Amino acid sequence: VRGLKKMHKVLYRFVILYIMVFVILVTVFFNTGGEAARPALYWGASGSNVRLLQWKLQQWGYYDGIIDGIFGTETALAVRDFQRKNRLRVDGIVGPETWAALGYRGEVVGVQRVAAGAVNRNDSVEMLARLIHAEARGEPFEGQVAVGAVLLNRVASASFPNSLSGVIYQPLAFESVANGQFNLPPTAENIRAARSAINGWDPTYGSLFFWNPSKPVTRWIWSRPIVRRIGDHVFAL
Amino acid sequence: MDLVPSNSKKDWGPCFRTIIKGVIKIKRKWLIPVLIGVIIVGITAYWGYDQYRTREKLEIFLGNKYQQAFYEMVDRIEQLQVLLGKSLVSTSPGKNIVILTDIWSHAGIAQQELTRLPLSAETVSRTAKFLSQAGDYAHVMAKNNAEGRVLTDENRRKLNELRQYAAQISESLHQLENQVFAGKINWVELVRGTGYRIDDKKPEVATDGFNDISEELEKFPTFIYDGPFSDHITSARPKGLKGDNISREEARNRARKAVDFKDNNDIEVSGGTSVNSKIASYNFKIEGDNQGIYSIDISEKGGHLVNMINNRSVESIVIDPGEAVNRAGNYLDSLGYTNMEPTYSEINENVAFISFVYKKDDIIFYPDIINLQVAMDNGQVLAVEALSYLMSHQEREVTRPEITREQVREMVGNTLSILEEIQLAVIPQADLSEVLTYEIRGKIGDETYLIYINSLTGAEEHIIRVIKGQGGTFGVYNPDVILI
Numbered sequence: 001v002r003g004l005k006k007m008h009k010v011l012y013r014f015v016i017l018y019i020m021v022f023v024i025l026v027t028v029f030f031n032t033g034g035e036a037a038r039p040a041l042y043w044g045a046s047g048s049n050v051r052l053l054q055w056k057l058q059q060w061g062y063y064d065g066i067i068d069g070i071f072g073t074e075t076a077l078a079v080r081d082f083q084r085k086n087r088l089r090v091d092g093i094v095g096p097e098t099w100a101a102l103g104y105r106g107e108v109v110g111v112q113r114v115a116a117g118a119v120n121r122n123d124s125v126e127m128l129a130r131l132i133h134a135e136a137r138g139e140p141f142e143g144q145v146a147v148g149a150v151l152l153n154r155v156a157s158a159s160f161p162n163s164l165s166g167v168i169y170q171p172l173a174f175e176s177v178a179n180g181q182f183n184l185p186p187t188a189e190n191i192r193a194a195r196s197a198i199n200g201w202d203p204t205y206g207s208l209f210f211w212n213p214s215k216p217v218t219r220w221i222w223s224r225p226i227v228r229r230i231g232d233h234v235f236a237l
Numbered sequence: 238m239d240l241v242p243s244n245s246k247k248d249w250g251p252c253f254r255t256i257i258k259g260v261i262k263i264k265r266k267w268l269i270p271v272l273i274g275v276i277i278v279g280i281t282a283y284w285g286y287d288q289y290r291t292r293e294k295l296e297i298f299l300g301n302k303y304q305q306a307f308y309e310m311v312d313r314i315e316q317l318q319v320l321l322g323k324s325l326v327s328t329s330p331g332k333n334i335v336i337l338t339d340i341w342s343h344a345g346i347a348q349q350e351l352t353r354l355p356l357s358a359e360t361v362s363r364t365a366k367f368l369s370q371a372g373d374y375a376h377v378m379a380k381n382n383a384e385g386r387v388l389t390d391e392n393r394r395k396l397n398e399l400r401q402y403a404a405q406i407s408e409s410l411h412q413l414e415n416q417v418f419a420g421k422i423n424w425v426e427l428v429r430g431t432g433y434r435i436d437d438k439k440p441e442v443a444t445d446g447f448n449d450i451s452e453e454l455e456k457f458p459t460f461i462y463d464g465p466f467s468d469h470i471t472s473a474r475p476k477g478l479k480g481d482n483i484s485r486e487e488a489r490n491r492a493r494k495a496v497d498f499k500d501n502n503d504i505e506v507s508g509g510t511s512v513n514s515k516i517a518s519y520n521f522k523i524e525g526d527n528q529g530i531y532s533i534d535i536s537e538k539g540g541h542l543v544n545m546i547n548n549r550s551v552e553s554i555v556i557d558p559g560e561a562v563n564r565a566g567n568y569l570d571s572l573g574y575t576n577m578e579p580t581y582s583e584i585n586e587n588v589a590f591i592s593f594v595y596k597k598d599d600i601i602f603y604p605d606i607i608n609l610q611v612a613m614d615n616g617q618v619l620a621v622e623a624l625s626y627l628m629s630h631q632e633r634e635v636t637r638p639e640i641t642r643e644q645v646r647e648m649v650g651n652t653l654s655i656l657e658e659i660q661l662a663v664i665p666q667a668d669l670s671e672v673l674t675y676e677i678r679g680k681i682g683d684e685t686y687l688i689y690i691n692s693l694t695g696a697e698e699h700i701i702r703v704i705k706g707q708g709g710t711f712g713v714y715n716p717d718v719i720l721i
Contacts, residue, residue: 008266015270022277087586141548142532158369158466159362161352162345171355171428189548192586196546199590200608201622203532203544205514206471209358220359228512228520 041094045071053094056102057082087188100185124164128152128194129186131168134176136233141193143231146204148197150235153206160208204228207235296425303424306350307417311410313347317371318407321400324375325393330382337379344372355427360444363451364406366466371399373466384696395462402457406450413446463668473669475516477605477630480539485509485519488535492521495542496531497568497618516543516627528617541627542572547619551587554613558582561589561611568618569593574607574626587613595630601662604629604671635663635673638692645675645690653679653686664689664699674698 041050050069057063062085063078076092083090086101094102128148136147154160154167161167168177176182186194204210209224210233211217224236320340327333348368351361378392388396416422422443459468483491489506498504504523512518518534525531529549536543556564562579569577577593578601584590588610595605610620642659649655655677662676674689685703690696 008270011270015273019273019277022281140530140532142546145546156465157366157471158373159366160358161349161365162369166349166352170352170358172357188550188586192550192588195585195590196610196620199592199622200606200625201544201546201620202624203534203546205512205516205624218357218359225513227514228510 040096041071043071043073043076043092050075053079053102087191097185125191125194125198126186127164127168128197129190130182130184131174131176132193133184133186133190134181135174136193136231139231139233141189142203143233144190144193145196145201146207146230146233146235147210148194149202149204150207150210152197153202153204153208157208203230204235207237209236210234299428300423300425303354304417306353307424308414310347310350310354311407311414313343313350314368314403314407314410317343317347317368318400318403321371321375321396321403324378324388324396325400330385330387333388334379334382337375337382340375341372341379344368344375348372354443355424356444356447360447360451363454364447367402367406367454367457369466370460371403373464374399374460374462377462377464395460398457402454405453409446409450409453413443416442416446463666463670465667467668470669473515473628475628477627478516478536478538478541482538483535483540488519488537488540489521491535491540491542492519492523492533495533495535495545495572495621496523496525498525498528516624518543529619536627541623542621543623543627545621547617549612549617549619551612551614551619554584554587556613556616558584558589558613561613561616562591564616565589565591565609565611565618566593568609569607574623577607584613588619589613595626598635599661600635600673601660601676602630602633602671603662604665604669629665629669629671633663633671636693638673638675640675640690640692640695642675644695645677648690648695649677649679649688653681653688655679656685661692662689666698672698678703 039045039049041053046069048069050071051067053071054063054065054067054069054075057075057078058067060082062082063075065072065074065078079094079098080090080092082088082101083092083098088097088101128151131151132144132147136144139147151164151167155162155164161170168174168182172178174182205227207227209221211221212232213229213234214232221236226234226236228235317340320336320343324333324336324340327336345368348365351365351368354361374395378388378396382388413422424443427443461467461469489509493504493506496504504525506521506523508520508522510520512520512534517537519537521531521533521535523531523533527549529547531545531547533542534544535541562582566577566579569575574593576596578596580592580594580601582589582591591609591611593607593609595602605626607626608620608622609618611617612619638661645659646655657678659675659677661673663671663673665671673692675692677688677690679686679688687699687701687703688697689699689701691698
């Protein structure tokens with residue numbers, strides 16, 4: 001009887017452990033986003049998030065006022081200064097980008113960014129830079145410009161969608177868009193590569209395709225006339 | 238024989254009771270774990286079912302999106318075919334313009350919806366190209382009509398050809414549509430990439446359908462007309478390459494001359510691989526001390542610098558923009574690109590992007606454009622792009638303008654205030670042809686525009702809105718704002 005009781009205890013512990021693991025797994029599964037949502041902050045806001053912002057800005061030397069949790073003129077100036085130095089949109093609003101630059105990722109609720117005009121060239125640079133980041137990370141700079149150029153060549157081509165977003169989001173076109181890597185923020189180098197491509201640099205001379213020859217690709221793609229190889233990518237018309 | 242039942246009754250009774258007692262005893266001890274186990278299994282099952290339901294819902298949602306794109310496309314191509322037929326019978330220029338712009342619109346949407354289907358570029362590109370060209374051709378025809386040039390017999394022949402192919406595509410698509418109705422095509426399967434499955438033939442139906450259409454379209458002849466999607470655009474040959482073919486060694490020397498290092502003469506040129514492009518070139522790599530890696534393309538014919546890129550990051554702005562422009566201009570001179578005028582510049586990430594265009598006899602030639610990047614910390618030329626210049630530059634016979642500056646001033650003076658002196662400029666058209674125009678820089682409200690007026694006919698060729706960036710100006714060459 002005693003032996004049975006002991007077994008019962010062991011089993012009991014095992015079950016509790018199982019439940020804990022299960023709960024943790026479920027929690028992790030549903031919260032893959034990571035940290036809690038941070039609200040967008042702007043002039044006039046107050047609270048613990050503002051305090052956090054002020055503390056962070058003070059640590060990095062942008063803010064030398066008191067940490068009082070009130071978003072006033074001094075905080076706004078510090079935010080603008082921070083945004084300028086980090087090449088963010090200088091608007092004094094702590095939105096998703098600024099939070100991310102401060103080291104806090106996560107969903108941001110509230111204030112929506114307003115597009116600054118009908119023709120937004122910066123949006124194209126940003127989109128292109130993201131795709132370059134996702135598809136050509138670790139490639140030489142020239143290879144990054146080349147990937148950007150292929151995208152723009154597709155926009156200009158009759159055989160592909162006639163807008164940048166159309167080309168980027170064309171189904172089955174880019175693996176990095178399908179697996180969500182496209183949503184990662186680009187680096188300064190990616191942005192310069194994107195800007196170079198938009199300003200006319202095309203090391204691929206009109207190529208419409210690029211692929212990594214060490215990875216499996218459809219046989220059809222090898223029938224395209226190859227222009228050159230840059231880094232790990234082959235570029236073809 | 239009669240002993241057996243009495244025996245069994247005697248033996249089984251107590252035995253059975255002990256077993257039941259034992260079970261109850263065990264049950265009481267195991268009750269909580271078993272209950273917890275049941276709850277866990279229940280939660281897991283519910284969670285799994287919920288996941289399954291959510292996935293199913295999303296799949297249906299996605300499938301519907303694709304289905305909608307497909308039906309939309311079929312409908313638009315049907316309309317396209319009907320409208321192409323109408324364009325053949327209509328003789329009124331006004332009505333023709335309406336029909337032709339409708340064709341343009343339907344073809345554009347059909348192309349857009351087609352490229353939203355989960356099919357590979359290999360499968361859809363031929364059909365997409367046909368739709369782009371059909372729409373583009375109609376657009377050019379509409380523009381011609383608006384300028385008073387009515388459809389010629391040749392135009393009608395081409396429209397008829399487009400109509401016949403559109404009808405064929407429409408027919409094939411209706412067959413495919415029947416398969417969709419019959420539930421034989423599951424678009425989501427195409428996304429999931431179940432191409433490896435042998436038993437499930439569903440995805441192949443759609444791919445095969447479009448491959449058949451592509452095959453049909455292979456018979457569609459090379460389509461040349463004066464629009465941006467004409468086949469002659471991609472097959473254009475360079476006009477600006479002068480001189481004989483040079484050797485790889487000679488090209489290596491030219492590459493060495495092209496680099497703009499500061500105080501660093503001991504440079505090593507590596508590479509020399511061939512670039513198999515419309516301007517056949519050699520590619521070299523040159524690395525300097527803390528001055529980045531240059532990648533340089535030198536053309537085989539003539540040994541021109543076609544493309545140069547350096548990735549050095551620039552941390553500060555030391556020199557002023559005027560100096561950067563001067564340095565860039567001198568650099569171009571030293572390479573033999575003379576008579577180049579700076580037009581636009583912009584500073585981003587401490588790098589100045591400067592565009593130069595060819596100028597001769599007070600006429601600006603916009604097709605002959607060379608772009609440069611100059612580092613704002615020491616004035617080093619980081620990047621050069623001369624592809625457009627080498628494709629278009631040649632000695633041209635420019636016809637004398639028939640309209641005077643005064644006439645131009647009268648034409649545009651009412652709508653905007655003219656900022657600078659009106660000058661002559663040759664601009665490239667969508668079909669790569671060139672036209673001599675007057676360039677007028679003017680302002681309306683806060684916005685600056687560039688207007689280009691044909692020097693022979695007085696027609697407005699282009700309108701460009703100038704946008705001031707943080708570090709300079711650039712033109713927004715947006716086809717949407719072109720006036721016909």
